[in-house]
Every structure is written in structure tokens, then in C-alpha cells.
Amino acid sequence: EAQVTQNPRYLITVTGKKLTVTCSQNMNHEYMSWYRQDPGLGLRQIYYSMNVEVTDKGDVPEGYKVSRKEKRNFPLILESPSPNQTSLYFCASSLIRGEGYTFGSGTRLTVV
Amino acid sequence: QQQVKQSPQSLIVQKGGISIINCAYENTAFDYFPWYQQFPGKGPALLIAIRPDVSEKKEGRFTISFNKSAKQFSLHIMDSQPGDSATYFCAASDRDDKIIFGKGTRLHILP
Secondary structure, three states: OOOOOEEEEEEOOOOOOOOOEEEEEEOOOEEEEEEEEEEEEEEEEEEEEEEEEEEEEEOOOOOOOOOOOOOOOEEEEEEOOOOOOOOOEEEEEEEEEEOOOOOOOEEEEEEE | OEEEEEOOOOEEEOOOOOOOEEEEOOOOOEHHHHHHEEEEOOEEEEEEEEOOOOOOOOOEEEEEEOOOOOEEEEEEOOOOOOOOOOOEEEEEOOOOOOEEEOOOEEEEEEE
């Protein structure tokens, strides 16, 4: 089944403890993105990648890092999480630039 | 400017009625306009999308109307059903794959 897989689905962590949310797609898509979803703010793009080793900042990149060493994987790294990064995170991928993203099921992160 | 303004925030429609959600953008570099549907506990799913060289696109009960000169586009759901109850997001993206989402519309279809 074609899908984007995120792990974990739920995560509670403490301020300052580094964490990584993994994202993997099995559709050989070139384009991948990370979003956060907050009530009243909709979906905001954190980082995106147009190919292996090519990444760029979205609208809210502060406090986040990404890497794209392989086509299928696009992990999101929070080096020093803070409570304002408590949110619902989505990874997405698409075959064609900007067209028809397939989203993962989301990761609900709570930073206390 | 990079905003995509979506309205209304919430919408209640009788079963069988027409649901209409509107979006407006400012950046003329946007060249792809998708709509996503999101059910509770799920990720958004692509519903329908349009490029600015077309004024309308229809897929089943879902239609996008696009007005390039006004920089507006809208989603029409004909014969709305309770199963259409979800949150809908419009979006706009440019050639660099930078995508901006609207803030969402929570649609409720009354049975």
C-alpha cells in the first residue's frame, strides 16, 4: 500500500530533550515536507525537500532541523524542544512538485 | 504577500444542499491550488486541485471555481452528504514547492 509512515504517533517529552520524528514513504516520491497543525492556524510548512540532500525552509523553521540522506526518509529533528513546539505534526510526500501531497497520519507531540 | 485567506471558518449545511468555501490569495507566483479534506484523527487528503489556466474543474460532486483576475478560488460540494462533514483546507503553491494553506473550514452536514 502506498503510504507515508510517521513514528511515533504520540510523544510526550520534556523541554530540552532532543527528539526525532521519523517519516518514510514507499512511493519513490522526490518531494517531501513537514507541517505543523495548530488550532486556528491551520497547516504551516516547516521544511521541505525537493530531492536527496536538497532541503529548504518553509514558513516556521525555527527550532527544527531536517535531513534528506535517502529519497524515502525525511526525519524531523528537534534539538532542544520547547513547550511552544507542542503541536500535531504531519509529514507529506508528492511525486510531482507541489502536486497532490500524500500525508502521513500525524504525530502528536507534547513538550512539558 | 504569502497568505491564503479562507472563509468561512465553519459552515453548517443541510443534507442535499450546496456547500461553498472560498479562498483568496495575493501572490501571483502561485500556480497550483489544491483542496484537502481532513477527518478527525487523520492526515489531510487531496480532494481536487486546479491550475490557473483553467477556470473550473469538476470531479464528481466537487467543483473548483477559479478567478485568476480576482485571485480567488472556491470549492463547491453539490448534494452535500453527512459523510462530507470534515475540515477543508485550501492551499496554494509555487514552483519552488513552497505551499501555503488556508486556516481551514469545519463543515458539518445536517442529516
